Each structure stands twice: as C-alpha cells, then as structure tokens.
Amino acid sequence: MKKTLTILGFLSAFPAGMASADDDCFVPMADWQPRDAVASLAEENGWTVRRIKIDDGCYEIDGHDAEGRPIEVTIHPATLEVIEFEYEDEDEEDRRAQDRGRDRQESNND
Numbered sequence: 156m157k158k159t160l161t162i163l164g165f166l167s168a169f170p171a172g173m174a175s176a177d178d179d180c181f182v183p184m185a186d187w188q189p190r191d192a193v194a195s196l197a198e199e200n201g202w203t204v205r206r207i208k209i210d211d212g213c214y215e216i217d218g219h220d221a222e223g224r225p226i227e228v229t230i231h232p233a234t235l236e237v238i239e240f241e242y243e244d245e246d247e248e249d250r251r252a253q254d255r256g257r258d259r260q261e262s263n264n265d
Contacts, residue, residue: 180213180232187232190214196235202226213238 190207193214197204201221208215214230225243230236 179211180238182212182231182233188235192235193230196230197228202228217243 193207193216194204197207197216197218202216202218203223204216204218206217208217209232210229212232214232216226216228216230218226218228220226220242227239227241227243228237229239231238
C-alpha cells in the first residue's frame with residue numbers, strides 16, 4: 156500500500172500530459188485504417204504526398220498543400236482525424252534533402 160501511494164505521489168508531481176506526448180497515437184494495428192485511406196484523405200484535401208510514414212504510432216504525411224507549400228500532417232490511424240498540421244520551413248526541407256544525399260553518399264562509401 157505504501158509503495159502504491161509513493162508511486163501515485165510521484166506521478167502527481169508531473170503536470171498532466173507530461174508523461175505522454177499529445178501527438179502520440181496509441182491504437183492497436185488491427186484498428187488502423189489502411190494507407191490507401193490516408194492517401195485518399197490527402198487527395199481530398201488537395202495535398203500532394205511525398206511520403207506517408209508512421210511516427211509515434213500516428214500516420215504522418217510529408218508533402219505539399221494545394222498552393223505548393225511544404226506541409227507535415229499528423230493523422231490519427233483509426234479515425235483519420237488531423238491531429239497536427241504544420242507548414243514546413245523551405246530551408247528545413249532543403250536541409251533534409253541534403254542530409255538524405257549525404258547519408259546515401261556515406262552508405263556508398265562504406
């Protein structure tokens with residue numbers, strides 16, 4: 156009993172949400188919508204998809220909006236609700252492309 160109270164006291168010292176990130180998705184894979192449904196969602200919104208990946212248990216779309224601006228969209232895997240939508244900095248996208256090129260070059264040199 157004392158151990159349980161100690162653990163509860165420790166946990167209550169942290170603000171709500173500190174123990175888990177807001178943009179993490181905790182959904183069993185059996186409940187996930189298929190990747191094609193995510194691609195359809197992007198198409199319906201006028202987004203051009205560069206890649207769909209899984210990050211922190213959520214779908215994440217890297218691509219461009221209808222105006223051609225780089226975007227990153229976090230999608231709930233079961234409901235396909237948009238959890239987070241952000242415009243990517245052009246410089247950040249250029250840096251990522253350079254990093255990918257550098258990684259490929261390093262792997263070819265190994």
